[in-house]
Amino acid sequence: MKLHHQITGPDTGEVVVLAGSIGSNLSMWDPQVPRLVDAGFRVVRFDNRGHGRTPVPDGPSSLADLGGDVVELLDTLEVERAHLVGLSLGGMIGMWLGAHRPSRIDRLVLCCTSAKLGTPQTWRERATQATTKGMVSIADGSITRWFTPGWIQANPGLAKEFHHMTATVPARGYASCCAAIGGMDLRDALPSITAPTLVVAGADDPATPPEHARLIAERIPDARLEIVDDAAHLGNVEQPETFGDLITKHLTAR
Numbered sequence: 001m002k003l004h005h006q007i008t009g010p011d012t013g014e015v016v017v018l019a020g021s022i023g024s025n026l027s028m029w030d031p032q033v034p035r036l037v038d039a040g041f042r043v044v045r046f047d048n049r050g051h052g053r054t055p056v057p058d059g060p061s062s063l064a065d066l067g068g069d070v071v072e073l074l075d076t077l078e079v080e081r082a083h084l085v086g087l088s089l090g091g092m093i094g095m096w097l098g099a100h101r102p103s104r105i106d107r108l109v110l111c112c113t114s115a116k117l118g119t120p121q122t123w124r125e126r127a128t129q130a131t132t133k134g135m136v137s138i139a140d141g142s143i144t145r146w147f148t149p150g151w152i153q154a155n156p157g158l159a160k161e162f163h164h165m166t167a168t169v170p171a172r173g174y175a176s177c178c179a180a181i182g183g184m185d186l187r188d189a190l191p192s193i194t195a196p197t198l199v200v201a202g203a204d205d206p207a208t209p210p211e212h213a214r215l216i217a218e219r220i221p222d223a224r225l226e227i228v229d230d231a232a233h234l235g236n237v238e239q240p241e242t243f244g245d246l247i248t249k250h251l252t253a254r
């Protein structure tokens with residue numbers, strides 16, 4: 001599927017693809033783009049299928065479908081090899097690509113993500129909630145997982161914007177990506193990833209807690225783990241400087 005995307009930064013820069021969470025759109029990466037562009041990268045970010053301005057697929061998707069979308073995007077842009085920074089569902093896409101399309105991936109940063117999350121039933125229920133109760137009910141739940149209570153209290157305007165971001169995702173698009181997460185188990189694929197990998201977790205993330213990050217870092221050869229304090233699931237928004245530093249240092253380390 002053709003992904004709606006946005007490119008920022010010099011044509012000659014190494015390409016960094018930013019892959020986001022379920023219920024988001026490419027603007028979730030706003031805090032990291034200027035830093036990456038300053039470091040000389042050409043930043044490519046996209047809306048997952050069924051999210052933002054990318055079309056809604058017919059029926060459930062698999063993680064291989066979402067990974068295939070990114071490969072198609074790289075092909076369209078004539079990019080042979082890119083770094084990938086993914087958060088949550090975006091990190092799952094990154095792990096899938098690292099394991100199944102290793103020639104297309106340079107370095108990986110896997111933020112607030114999991115190699116296996118919940119059960120197929122959990123995600124069928126989430127999909128049914130989206131299509132029967134509506135996306136405002138999904139957004140009401142997401143916001144409490146995405147941010148710590150203190151951050152929401154201190155940033156009511158931004159919290160409202162992120163609530164709106166999820167509430168306006170098409171329910172069938174969200175449900176399609178729920179199926180991809182429910183059907184995913186990347187645990188046995190992790191040891192085959194050869195890309196230099198940084199795993200970042202939010203210490204207060206209730207959705208993909210630090211122990212999920214630890215498992216990923218233990219199974220990917222030579223991966224490094226960082227746990228960021230005072231961050232829930234959208235750690236890149238709650239702790240933008242720390243995430244920006246970690247990502248940029250990992251991608252530029254020689």
Ligand SMILES: O=C(O)CC1=CCC(=O)O1
Binds near residue numbers: 021090142181207
């Ligand atoms: O449940 C949430 O909103 C957190 C989450 C799990 C996978 C993902 O992309 O976001």
